[in-house]
Amino acid sequence: MKIFVTALAAAALALPAAAVEYGTLDPAKSSLAFTSKQMGVPVDGKFGKFKVALSFDPAAVQKASAGFELELASIDAGSKEANDEVVGKDWFNAKQFPTAVFKSTSVKALGGNRFEVTGTLTIKGRTQNVTAPFTYKADGANGVFEGAFTIKRLQFGIGEGPWGDTSTVADDVQIKFRLVAAARK
Amino acid sequence: MTTAPTQYTRTAIALHWLIALLIFVAFPVGLYMVDLPLSPQKLKIISWHKWAGITVLALVLVRILWRVTHRPPALPDSMNSIEKLAAHGAHHLLYLLMIAVPLVGWLMSSAKGFPVVWFGVLPLPDLVGKSESLAEFFEEAHEILAWLMALIVVVHAAAAVKHHFVARDGILARMLPFLK
Ligand code: HEM
Numbered sequence: 001m002k003i004f005v006t007a008l009a010a011a012a013l014a015l016p017a018a019a020v021e022y023g024t025l026d027p028a029k030s031s032l033a034f035t036s037k038q039m040g041v042p043v044d045g046k047f048g049k050f051k052v053a054l055s056f057d058p059a060a061v062q063k064a065s066a067g068f069e070l071e072l073a074s075i076d077a078g079s080k081e082a083n084d085e086v087v088g089k090d091w092f093n094a095k096q097f098p099t100a101v102f103k104s105t106s107v108k109a110l111g112g113n114r115f116e117v118t119g120t121l122t123i124k125g126r127t128q129n130v131t132a133p134f135t136y137k138a139d140g141a142n143g144v145f146e147g148a149f150t151i152k153r154l155q156f157g158i159g160e161g162p163w164g165d166t167s168t169v170a171d172d173v174q175i176k177f178r179l180v181a182a183a184r185k
Numbered sequence: 186m187t188t189a190p191t192q193y194t195r196t197a198i199a200l201h202w203l204i205a206l207l208i209f210v211a212f213p214v215g216l217y218m219v220d221l222p223l224s225p226q227k228l229k230i231i232s233w234h235k236w237a238g239i240t241v242l243a244l245v246l247v248r249i250l251w252r253v254t255h256r257p258p259a260l261p262d263s264m265n266s267i268e269k270l271a272a273h274g275a276h277h278l279l280y281l282l283m284i285a286v287p288l289v290g291w292l293m294s295s296a297k298g299f300p301v302v303w304f305g306v307l308p309l310p311d312l313v314g315k316s317e318s319l320a321e322f323f324e325e326a327h328e329i330l331a332w333l334m335a336l337i338v339v340v341h342a343a344a345a346v347k348h349h350f351v352a353r354d355g356i357l358a359r360m361l362p363f364l365k
Contacts, residue, residue: 041302078297079298081223162226163225165225
């Protein structure tokens with residue numbers, strides 16, 4: 001009840017919700033998408049299955065943490081031919097490395113509704129540090145987190161062999177996330 | 186412009202052969218690339234095919250502009266009316282297909298969710314949203330129309346050769362001035 005009232009007040013007064021902690025993800029409203037460039041052409045894709053553990057209190061961001069684990073085989077890389085290709089050895093090698101994992105190490109406030117999360121991303125057995133700016137807004141009892149960051153696919157060995165040719169498929173891949181999580185009761 | 190000229194302008198001749206050359210490249214490259222396994226090479230070839238095809242579309246639009254502002258030289262009186270009708274029919278159909286084939290290719294690309302970026306530089310708008318069923322339909326249509334165009338090109342070229350060697354009426358030399 002208290003959370004309900006806080007959220008309602010926040011929505012009504014458009015004030016940042018204080019002392020709300022977000023947890024469970026709403027998978028239907030959340031999305032994890034990416035854009036790669038092939039021959040200069042932006043091609044969109046997304047992941048269907050991912051789990052997110054989120055703890056975020058806008059009033060105490062230094063205590064916030066986020067982690068996600070996504071099933072690489074749930075990829076939609078834009079076409080059936082591409083989907084069959086990217087789970088293979090040269091790309092994700094999803095049989096041996098079925099998931100990509102992110103673990104946050106720190107979250108900081110950038111002012112307003114903007115924040116920044118830093119953490120480690122592990123794909124195909126390789127770990128890299130990543131930093132992603134994101135925005136947060138309260139939507140009823142939900143928290144909506146949206147952000148984007150860019151990874152270099154070759155640092156993770158994604159697209160080896162002939163696919164290492166970045167004039168065909170660019171090294172930079174943009175990742176966009178939108179996570180909708182419910183307030184913890 | 187009441188009397189028809191006896192010759193094509195240099196612009197018309199240049200457009201004719203430039204477009205012909207691009208079609209001679211785009212058609213076999215299209216047939217070759219579809220059966221390749223996915224590889225960077227395939228992605229490159231598909232892009233080149235699209236760039237060549239869009240260039241055809243652009244040049245055909247220029248050519249149509251030429252055609253509506255100029256009168257082509259008249260067909261010789263040695264041709265009977267059925268022959269003239271067939272020639273005009275084939276030319277109109279070729280104009281139609283030179284628009285339809287690349288346009289349907291572009292539609293297919295949009296439907297597959299791959300925007301077309303001309304020469305990797307100029308992004309063209311998506312003509313339709315991503316849709317698997319539309320993509321399949323346009324793919325089929327692109328293939329059939331491309332073959333129909335190839336067929337008419339063969340008939341068109343055979344007719345030109347016949348004019349030159351059998352009728353000897355100088356028709357081919359109007360498009361190939363060095364034959365004179
Ligand atoms: C004069 C212009 C063009 C000609 C003569 C042409 C011809 C062809 C031919 C013969 C094929 C093989 C069809 C098959 O066997 O399945 C093909 C495939 C293809 N064309 Fe074109 N094309 C032209 C323009 C374009 C344009 C402008 C685009 C896109 C912007 C395009 C996109 C494609 C694609 C994506 C395929 C592969 C379809 C598949 O995945 O099976 N084409 N084309």
